[in-house]
Amino acid sequence: MESNSPATQEEYSPDKEKILADLRDALIELYPTEQSARVVVHDAGLKADKIAFNSSSKINWHNILAEARKQTCLDKLLEIACKDYPKNEPLAVACNNYHRWSKQIRRPSSKYSIPKSTKTWLSLFIIVAVVVGIIWPYVSQQIKLENLICSDNILSSFWHLEANGEADEKWMDFPDDDILKGKYALRITYNLHGHKFQEGENKNDASVVLTQPNWYGVSLASGYYGENGLDGIQTVDIPLLDFVELPNAKEGIEGGQPLDLNEPVSSIRARFWHRGPFVVEITSISTCDLK
Secondary structure, X not given: OOOOOOOOHHXXXXXXXXXXXXXXXXXXXXXXXXHHHHHHHHHHOOOHHHOOOOOOHHHHHHHHHHHHHHXXXXXXXXXXXXXXXXXXXXXXXXXXXXXXXXXHHOOOOOOOOOOHHHHHHHHHHHHHHHHHHHHHHXXXXXXXXXXXEEOOOOOOOOEEEEEEOOEEEEEEXXXXXXXXXXXXXXXXXXXXXXXXXXXXXXXXXXXXXXXXXXXXXXXXXXXXXXXXXXXXXXXXXXXXXXXXXXXXXXXXXXXXXXXXXXXXXXXXXXXXXXXXXXXXXXXXXXXXXXX
């Protein structure tokens, strides 16, 4: 006799093989011959030519159940069997377990469906939003860089950097540590004289560096500012927030933090290294405000 106590998770969800075996055994007892099984198959709307009928009732019902699941007719087949034998307890228990398991594995359908046209517009909206989110920061920065007011050259003389297989540096202490407060960018005019540089492990083999007190730099070899390897004068505008702390493993500095625009900056330098001979000239550095 079936208990009236709440069913446990295991009673609601027996494994699939046991469920199908219980259904098969119950149906074997009720429809033991091929002829009686064919009647149920016909009434359930199954395509009988897809079923490999067999003289063995066990094999016969195994094949029928497998094909009924493929043709999504198993629920109808069980409904017919339960109407034929409403008081058969093994069949009732097997069907009950099957329906409980079937409900658990089926994905619940949404109460509300979204029209196809709405889905299309929603997809387009998401794509546009993503593209704008990616492109807008770059476009916004370019708009700002086109609206700069820059100071006179802060260098007292142009910097000439020249070496062969080693680094060369030039630097200048700022007379006022607050020289960059309220500024947006630096405008730098330089000439690589055709030499193509690498960024280097510490990102400082072709760099302009601000001191705060660690080194915060940008690489002129990155491709973001000017053309690496160009033989000729270039002028680039570099936002101050693009200056990031340079890594230094010896001092345990991971780097990557942006320049703090509210803190003093004590100096500026340029550092270049190349495995062969090189000449680099920086003729002008200006501080810039937004219009």
